[in-house]
Amino acid sequence: MRYAIIGCSAAGINAIEAIRSRDKKADITAISDEKRPLYSRCLISYLLAGTITEDKLWYRPDSFFKENKTEAKLGVKAERIDTDRKEIFLQGKEKIKFDKLLIATGASPKLEDIPGIDKKGVYPLRTIGHTLEIQSMLDRVKSVAVLGGGLIGLRAAYALKNRGKKVSVFVRSRQILSRIVDKGAADIMQKRIEEKGIGIMTGRSAKKILGNGAVNGIVLDDDSRVNCELVIIGKGVSPNIDIAKEAGIKTGWGIIADDFLKTSHEDVFVAGDVSEAYDVALEENSINAVWPAACEQGRIAGLNMLGKNETYGGSMAMNSIEFFGLPVISVGITRPKKMVYEEIVRTNTAKNIYKKLVLRDGIIVGAVFVNSVDTIGIVGALIKNRVNIAGLKDIILEDYFDYGKIVNLIKDSKGRFKQKEFRETTITA
Ligand SMILES: Cc1cc2nc3c(=O)[nH]c(=O)nc-3n(C[C@H](O)[C@H](O)[C@H](O)COP(=O)(O)OP(=O)(O)OC[C@H]3O[C@@H](n4cnc5c(N)ncnc54)[C@H](O)[C@@H]3O)c2cc1C
Structure with missing residues (x-):
């Protein structure tokens, strides 16, 4: 063969x-x-x-x-x-x-059709090749514009801030990380990232990249100019x-x-x-x-x-992120667009805590947890096992709720998760 x-x-x-x-x-x-x-x-x-x-x-x-x-x-x-x-x-x-x-x-990477995108100093971040090329020019860079507020854009922003650069992120939509979390979670994360010195402007996009060969700035959609020597394109893939x-x-x-x-x-x-x-x-x-x-x-x-008949059990959108000490986990559907979904949200603004479950017919199909992520393993298992939690929905996100009470719904008699163990992606920044 x-x-x-x-x-x-x-x-x-x-x-x-x-x-x-x-x-x-x-x-x-x-x-x-x-x-x-x-x-x-x-x-x-x-x-x-x-x-x-x-x-x-x-x-x-x-x-x-x-x-x-x-x-x-x-x-x-x-x-x-x-x-x-x-x-x-x-x-x-x-x-x-x-x-x-x-x-x-x-x-x-999606490379937008912005005039000037072919100038020296404009990069996506997908390969080791991109990384080494960006690294090789850092000595000449004071300011960086990151176009896109998705995971890659924000991780590039974090990386370049860590290298001592002035970093500004421009996000076309109303929130960062719009493919991963909802606005409530995004707002808490944005605040934390901004507090650490990375500028984030939502509702803004670049309409032109400037420079004579090499980048020296961008023009935004409100015609304002931002000076920079490096542009990172983080517009998704x-x-x-x-x-x-x-x-x-x-x-x-x-x-x-x-x-x-x-x-x-x-x-x-x-x-x-x-x-x-x-x-x-x-x-x-x-x-x-x-x-x-x-x-x-x-x-x-x-x-x-090889001819084996292994069925693929399916995956779920899963992201575990930590930006500047703020842990965030999102699983499954986090921004439901149809009326068939129900959302349960609990927040504690003083502690930067945000918890949301998305339910369909009593079954959890998505979750976003910010700064309180200990129970996400159980939530992931509830999703995979399609456990109906309709009877618990008013209390399941309360601090006093004892997850021990529902563990038997998702574990077998030997204490193992009934289905494939919930596995999460680990991303830290
Ligand atoms: C900066 C960054 C951070 C990430 N962080 C995380 C994370 O923390 N957690 C997480 O779970 N995921 C993360 N991801 C996503 C993760 O890297 C991808 O899900 C994973 O790499 C997908 O693997 P793959 O094998 O499907 O494809 P890829 O990794 O995209 O590899 C495909 C390969 O095929 C090659 N190729 C394509 N077309 C051809 C062709 N015609 N001929 C020959 N070769 C070809 C490509 O060059 C590439 O080498 C991150 C991605 C990036 C870019």
Whole structure:
């Protein structure tokens, strides 16, 4: 059997390990357009902040391909897939034949069409390459404009503040982190970040990047000018679906996965940030672009490429963030747009505490907890087990509520969580 894997980060690496763990003889070829792809993408902002060194970044050692008897085509882009002939065409003239293929191409930063975006000193933050390039120019930078108030934008802002730069974040929407938390939680976080010296302007976007070759400022949508020598684009990501779409594989927002992470083509699988797979909270396919989901999907897709029938149990949007000592965890649906959802909120402004549950027919489908995150493991398990808490909804967020009383709803007789243990992403800043 010949297995090919396009993309060699969280999803691709875990797929290679799953295949090799069960099949010692198979031919495996991994293709990555990054020259050294085996690093943890989640850690690059800490490298930029100077809080870790490059040696802490590696998710697998350089010997990984050799140890897993995998032929690695690195620094080369896969340009086209011919699903009938089962061939991948690489940049240059090379062709790779496969019996089973995994597409694990992840996502790329959204780069807005702002005039001046091609100037020197404008970067997204997605790869180790971006990180090292930004680092190499920091001596010449006094002020930084971050465009976008999502997780990547804010982590870049934190990193550059830590490097002693003046940092201003411009967010088009009314709140920061609008994909992860609701406004109540966002406002508490924004206040904390601003108190630590990072400027945040919501409802503002850049309409032009200025400079003669290199950046020297931006013009905002109210025509005001902000001077800066570095611009970070943190406007979110788009899944890299083109190669699948052009091959006739079914795509939507991402590449559509079935319960076994197979695409619309019998021999092509998908995993990671590019996959539109089952979401437990939404009860439909969606993209949950987080590292643990990519690893789990890569592992399951790898096993299913071998012919095992492993069902993918689904993921949930999960983020655990800590900005300047303020822990925040969000799970599932946090900003419901339909009337079918009910929200329960408790706040303690003096203590910066904010707790919210989102319910559908008595079942928790989302949660946001700020500065009081101890019970989120139980809440996550309640979501996964689809426990109806309608009878508890008036008291479940009160400080006196004893979670011990409901543990039997989510644990078995041996005290283990009934379903897959709730796993959270750990992000700290
Ligand atoms: C700064 C930052 C911080 C993050 N922090 C966290 C965090 O704290 N917690 C968390 O859970 N998640 C975090 N994430 C998200 C996490 O990194 C992603 O969910 C994860 O990397 C997805 O893995 P993946 O394998 O699906 O795709 P990716 O990591 O995107 O890897 C895909 C790989 O495929 C390559 N590729 C794409 N197209 C081709 C092609 N045609 N030919 C060859 N190669 C190709 C890409 O270059 C890339 O190397 C963070 C992301 C960033 C950028």
